[in-house]
Amino acid sequence: MMDFLLRGVRPGDEARVLELVVELAVYEREPDxxxxxxxxxxxxxxxxxxxxxxxxxxLGGEIVGIALHARNFSTWTGKTGLYLEDLYVSPSARGMGIGRAMLVELARIAVARGYARFEWSVLDWNAPAIRFYESLGARMMDEWTVMRVDGEGLRALAAG
Structure with missing residues (x-):
């Protein structure tokens, strides 16, 4: 088995990152x-x-996994948090511990920065991902549902 390397994104990586985002969208049944x-x-x-x-x-000089993240903020804790937008590992590189290593590294980043939380969303039909996340100590926030306004709805809301 080959060793993999985790690192921050660098200029020039964006096209490959976008390819993996598209692969994730296909997996999540949203190809367009x-x-x-x-x-x-x-x-x-x-x-x-x-x-x-x-x-x-x-892995072998090729980007095979991504973990896109950004800061969020909790008024309840009064602290910043880390929000994971996308986690994806190419099928050819799965089973090597890359996904787990990426989540561990993001948790380390959150702790080092003094963040109160590390959270993300998962599709309710993605049972393998849910089991994986739970095995790492994550818990479902059953009482919370994501709300979104985008596209024409966002423009209409902004128009008042």
Whole structure:
């Protein structure tokens, strides 16, 4: 088995990160949902201020995993948290502990930065992911449901 390397995203990685985002969207049954571009990711990762961060996993010099994350804030704790937007490992690199290693590294980042929480969403039909997350100590927030306004609904709401 080959060793993998975890590192922060670097300029030039954006196209590969976007490819993996698209692979994730296909897996999540939303193949046409990705509207982001390489330029969008460049601005998000390297703009001032950066809107997001990305941990990547390299295997044999190729990026095979991503963990895109950003800060959030809890008024209840009065502290910042880490929100994981996307975690994905290419099928060819699964079973090597990459996903677990990425979550451990993100937890370390959260602790080192003094964040109060590390949270993410998971599709309710993705039983393997749910079992995996629970095996790491994550718990379902059963009483909470994600709400979203986007597209035309967002524009209509903004119009008052």
């Amino acid at each position: 949902a990705v509207k982001a571009s390489v330029a969008d990711l460049t601005a998000a990762f390297f703009g001032v201020p950066a809107a997001a961060e990305c941990l990547v996993a390299e």
